[in-house]
Structure formats: structure tokens, C-alpha cells
Amino acid sequence: MLPTSPTILFDGVCNLCNGFVQFVINNDPESYFRFASLQSEVGQQVLKTHGLPTEQFKSVLLLENGQLYTRSSAALRIVRRLSGGWSWLYALVIVPKFLRDPLYDWVSRNRYRWFGQQESCMLPTPALRARFLS
Numbered sequence: 001m002l003p004t005s006p007t008i009l010f011d012g013v014c015n016l017c018n019g020f021v022q023f024v025i026n027n028d029p030e031s032y033f034r035f036a037s038l039q040s041e042v043g044q045q046v047l048k049t050h051g052l053p054t055e056q057f058k059s060v061l062l063l064e065n066g067q068l069y070t071r072s073s074a075a076l077r078i079v080r081r082l083s084g085g086w087s088w089l090y091a092l093v094i095v096p097k098f099l100r101d102p103l104y105d106w107v108s109r110n111r112y113r114w115f116g117q118q119e120s121c122m123l124p125t126p127a128l129r130a131r132f133l134s
Contacts, residue, residue: 002046003133005034006064008078009046011057012037016107016115020060025128027082035124036133058108071108072100 008024010017021035036042038057046061047054050068062074069077073093080090092100124132 002049003034003036003042003063006032006062006081007034007036007042007046007133008074009036009038009043009061009063011060012039012043013117013119014057014111014115015117016111017060018118019115024078024082025131027084027086029083031131032081033078034131034133040134042133058105072097072104075104076100 008021010021012018024033024035036046038044038047038061044054046052046063046068059070060074060078062069062077064077076090076093079086081087
């Protein structure tokens with residue numbers, strides 16, 4: 001069964017992705033988002049349901065209101081819900097995807113080289129465990 005609450009799906013071994021998840025947690029005071037790694041059962045199910053590769057993780061995904069958002073669209077929709085003025089970045093949605101997504105893809109291609117990766121997915125603290133789907 002797919003998640004019904006707004007869920008961010010991320011590469012669980014990517015340091016940049018894990019940092020982004022921590023950033024969202026710290027700027028999401030209403031706990032709007034839930035999280036699942038793309039390697040988890042939930043992540044794999046979402047990927048299969050939407051016909052996406054289940055072994056190559058090139059994008060953060062946002063599943064919201066039954067719609068799956070990828071790449072820059074997912075990132076912008078996520079920051080739109082954050083506190084501390086981050087929601088202003090959503091204004092970048094006026095930039096056409098054909099311009100936004102190549103920049104996103106460039107960072108995605110280089111993220112392991114620039115930020116490294118872990119051997120296994122991050123484990124949430126007990127206080128955050130309820131926000132992570134397995």
C-alpha cells in the first residue's frame with residue numbers, strides 16, 4: 001500500500017540526500033512530511049507503481065496527494081512547505097523544467113563524488129522514527 005501522507009523518498013546511502021532530509025526535518029515544524037528511503041519496501045513499491053527504475057536512484061521524489069513529483073519539481077514543492085523563508089524558493093517554479101532539471105541532474109550525477117555515500121541507510125533517532133516509513 002502506498003503512503004497517503006506527503007512522503008519524501010530519498011537515496012538512503014547518499015550523504016547529500018540524508019543532509020537534505022535533516023534540513024527538511026529541521027524546517028518542518030508542523031511535521032507535514034514523512035520519509036522513506038528509496039531502498040526501503042515503501043520506496044521500492046512507489047518506484048514500481050510509477051514505472052521507475054528500482055536500482056538507480058537519481059532523484060528525490062515527493063508523493064503528495066497521489067501525485068509523484070521528481071527532480072527539481074519535487075525539490076521545489078518540498079521547500080514550498082518549509083518555514084524560515086525557504087518557501088520563497090518555490091518562486092523558481094516559473095523557470096521552465098527544461099532549464100531546472102539539467103542543473104538538478106548535474107548535481108545528482110556528482111553527489112557521491114562531492115558529498116560521499118554511506119554503506120547503509122541512515123537510522124532515524126527514536127524521536128523521529130514515527131516520521132520514517134519502512
